[in-house]
Amino acid sequence: MHLGPPPSRPLVLLTALLGGPAVADDLFVDSQALPQILTATRLRQSPAAVPGSMSVLDSELIRASGARNVPELLRLVPGMMVGYGAGNQPAANYHGSSVNDARRMQVLVDGRSVYRAGLATVDWGDIPLALEDIERIEVFRGPNTVSYGANALMAVVNILTRSPADSHGTRLKVIRGQRGIDDWYASQGLGWEGGDLRLSLSGQQDDGFDHNAQGQHYRDGRRLTRLSLSASHALNAEQSLDWQFSAKEGSEQRPYAYTPVFPGVSGAGANADVNAKDYAASVRWNIDLDPWHSLYLQGSALHWDRQQVWRACDAAIAFSPQLAQLWRLNPGYTERLARNIDAPIPPGSDQEQALAREVRQQWHNGGANPVCGDIDQSTRESRLDLELQDTLSLSDSLRLVSGVAYRYDRADSQTYYDGSLDDTTWRLFGQLEWRADEHWIVQGGAMFEDTRLAGSSLAPRLAVNYLITPRHGLRAVYSEAVRSPDMFENNVNWSYRVDNLRPAAFGQRHAEYFVTTRGPGDLDQERMRSQELGYNGFFSEIGLSLDIKLFHDQLTGMVSEPLRNNRPIASNANKARFTGSEAQLDWQLRSADRLRLTYAYVDAWASNPDDRHLSARNSGSAGWLRDWGRGWSSAVFYYGDDALNQYRFERVDLRVARRIPIRNASLELAGMLQQRLDDEPTSNWQNRYDSRQVLYLSAELEF
Template sequence: MTQPLQCCLLGLALSVFAAPVSAGEEVWFEDLPTVLTASRLPQPLNEAPGAVTVIEGELIRATGYRDLARIFRLVPGMQIGQERGNSYWVTYHGLGANFPSELQVLVDGRSVYSMANFGGVDWTTLPVSPEEIDRIEVVRGPNAVTYGANAFMGVINIITYHTAQNPIDRVRSNLGSAQVHDFEGLKHLKAGPATFQLAASTKRDTGFDNLHDGRRVNVGSLRSDWRVSNQDELMLRLAASSALRGEGYENSLFNSVGPRDASAQAQSLHLKWTRTPAANAEMLVQFYHNQERNRDAWIATVPAGVPYGPTGAAVNRDRKGTRDQLEFQSRLSSAARQTVWGAEARRDTVDFPFMYAAGNPEPTDLYRLFGNLDEHLTRDLHLNLGAALEKYRGEPTHIAPRAFLNWQVQPMQTLRAGASRAWAQRPTFEKEGETRVIDPLTGTLLVHHLANPDLRQARIDSIELGYLGRFKPMASSLDVRLFRERVRDFIVRNPVSSTAALEPWMSSLQYQNLASPITLQGVEYQLRFKPWKEADIIFNHTLIHRHSGDAQVDDRIAPYTASLAWQQRWTRQWSSMFSAVRVGPMAGADGIATGTPYVTKAYTSFDARIAWNARTESGRKYEIALNAINLGKRHQEIPDRGVQVYRAYLGDDTPANAVTPTVYVSLSADF
């Protein structure tokens, strides 16, 4: 790597081992965090079957970020792009389409994926506030054995506070450039054995300069935890969100992604019953219901001089979707062994007439069995075995196995080795989606995107070696993952021939399985240390060698990423947060102009925050902070290839969606 910033960051990271012993080393003696996400079993971080990054709620709040997706820039291996002011592209190792679905994303165990969002996650309307979050656990690597097909590349598990754990009432507001105007409030209540938390927020801004991407997002949630008995507890979470946001671009071929305002509404119900009949046993039953409704329509135009022009045709992407899931889990533990097993059933439905021109697909049913065994073979040798049996309606039955061995070489040094297999979720939209754009005057078929009933689920086979160590100098820690991931039948969108009238100008497309496998090999690591009092520095670095036989697939993945975050408490009142990220060239998603190469340039971006806080005599905290994101040279992160190609045709090769620096003031107070 020759990039100056990466060299400087790497030098800073390596200097920790040559540095003298410093203040704050008492942190070295703290226990490693206990994680749940890797295997559904509570286990110290060094016994987890795979690489797990824990993002503490304190760190999340210290960044001052308005969008939760941005925090994952500080996780090794994650590749995050901001396509516009109201939209983020979140992947692990960059392997994703326009709406990435290769990472399982959970909020307190509830999956937030939706068929109404093309199988992806709508990060803009995610109904969870940074103030509610206890921690986020990120499993870096396939984990379908534990959480199913959406965990194809990994898992993001957002864990909120128990309502009796952090009963602080708080209000927060953001005001700043791009007409940033946010407000958020948390309120706690108690009624007998039940505790409640109400959260409500509104978020507004005008997005990037020279782009139609403003937003108005309203979110509300209610969580209740009820201790029914010494053995039983119930959790209820209700959430709803609504959003109005700008979409599209001024210059796109035939106004195919024209500027418009789109709306989204989402509601969810989550019920969880936990029974603990003994100290070493636990049973869990949970049910959740998600529903989403989107309104997104505009007029595509064919100009004069093109056959069947001038004319206009309606593009109506109005849609709604639901997900219902019922799950059972049983966990047992002893001094040397833990086991968990369970079953789940899920149904997804979607109503999307424009994208399913031949008729909406049948409900997608999923049935799944899973189990994990976690055993200490010796005091220093630790084994984890797991497997899942998964069946989607209309797909073959698949088995997803995993095996990991962790060796505690020294009390603070652990080596791990493992292998796993995972299958991607059923490709409903890619397999059954068919789009027809019709001339309303003549009935002529203008554009036709075809279904592919022969499409297969993608499969990944992963082998990894890992190291987790802690060191006295600077209370430092190092987490390394060496990986080799081989993806077969990855789904891409290719041009195909059809009888559509605009075929010479706008290709017909079809999702197909890539003929050759994709191989990803590389290393990622996180170095965390405290070089002086009240400081916390996190350095992440990832190098990926990718090979698929298709240059445009390789281009989706940045060959390197690096980030540095420095959190500092200067006095009891003053604190700061600074972060820098470096991302290599990356094409990101496929876009509408599939088959046309376009890659964003490597970029460096900076975020910063400085805060002053104080406490009242009763201990209540209030804070004022100055926040800034997207500092440095303006750059493009995730392009729309179709828009970029058409702009170049018109003689403009500048990025259509360069990010805009945003500065805002945050005010918060406990009451």
């Protein structure tokens, strides 16, 4: 059957290059169902029609990888930089720029943001979600402020969980291995007329890295337990209700890392372990008004609670009111005085020198004596998020998604905010898809966002896709994106109140440490301009998916200063540029074999040296999944970065599994071996293992 005018000669030649007659046959009519992507524009689209680059990690890939957390899975995404601050502090960022804090990447669980605005980070290891409950992970590789707001500056990671309807029955799983690995998972799913429910319980534990750069034991182990409840109800033929509740409780080890400012103090304090409790709940009301018009209303609430109380020691002079006054007057001058308290008083203004003389006198009158006290560095953060989205097919060739969202954030911390701080955000968004004909798609969208503490912004995107066939498309994308400074960057009021001082300092059992940090309060948004050219295609005859991307991204107004006390306050003084290419190949060679390859070349330049170190010029992965029959399967993966934070990373992972049917149940036994091919630290000079390999085993029973 032939529809429309005959293809031009150049188009025939191009289709021949793409796959010959098999591709030419479905040039105008494609009888096979196309896979669907949701994260890119909030509209369901085929991969070839998406206005950007996508990576999809499906359930088969997640299971075969043997990964124990989401950042390890993201090694399968081209251009994703994965590192560790410590063994219990994994981190991931797209193209780099800040590997320790995911400040420029939006992370969602079923559309609900898990980004912590109060401390400008994502707690990857603390997301209250077991990997066994994940159906797929969609990663939009590029700026997507248009769809998801100001934190989607460089990428969006959307973690989609399994539907309760697909989770009936019982699953039990245990993982044991070296480095203290001790994980478990249990779930029960059931259904009734019009509804389904899944309850999951899980836990994780490991010892982290073995030793630091000095060969000492690295205190970075973790332990956590999680609960997740997910349900779906069909109210009638047109309406459904989905709701979720999750909770997490755990602890993370933190070493005593405080270095006394003043000489002669050697008393050790206590370790600064963190006890965490997280809660999240969401409800979504889906309404299909007719086959061409649908909407949903979603509300979610999140709460993060981090309790961290530790004991530190320094000289009594650290709590001098005169030294604190001098710090507020001139931090740089004060630090020079404190670091060389016995040296001659540094030159300065009359007021600075007068205060310095008082401090020097206090130092000689007992201020040099060591004192120890308790520091409460606990934080609590809460979020309320409401969103209304409308999806409308205006015609056979025109679709519109639009919506409005409201978010309220509150952070409570005596240390970071001298009490509490809150913020409100309003968003208006829209995305229009126009299929000019069966080949050309024009897509445009914008997001208007107003944040009480950071002001308003507008982010547009324009994309043109040319569909050679429904499964093969070329794209050209221009987008502008913003990132609003977070509460921590812009409004931090960082000071330490130390309790139970022994002995007392200047007659006080409770005193303020002299160092304080105040946020500027007037930071502007970071801004990105991004250009992308790409190709996405699926060669159905041979089961090959291919995505190629060329990109050029420019960031201005970057807030790059380390978020640490006694450092310069944040500013918009930095900028960066990322240029390069990415490729992703997923090939179902035969029913038994699957091959996956990724590669990214990133030419990164940044005005801040720290940002330059956190991008690997060459990175990638290679994986081979094999079903050997009779229940046996294997998967081998290679991951490599040439220089992430100046350290090379190369690792091979091998997973071998056997599935054994037992009447109405099945048992899977698996072994996982990870072998480092280099002898480098893992993204940080402190992160070291005694052995370059680790082995862990798992057993999973389903019935």
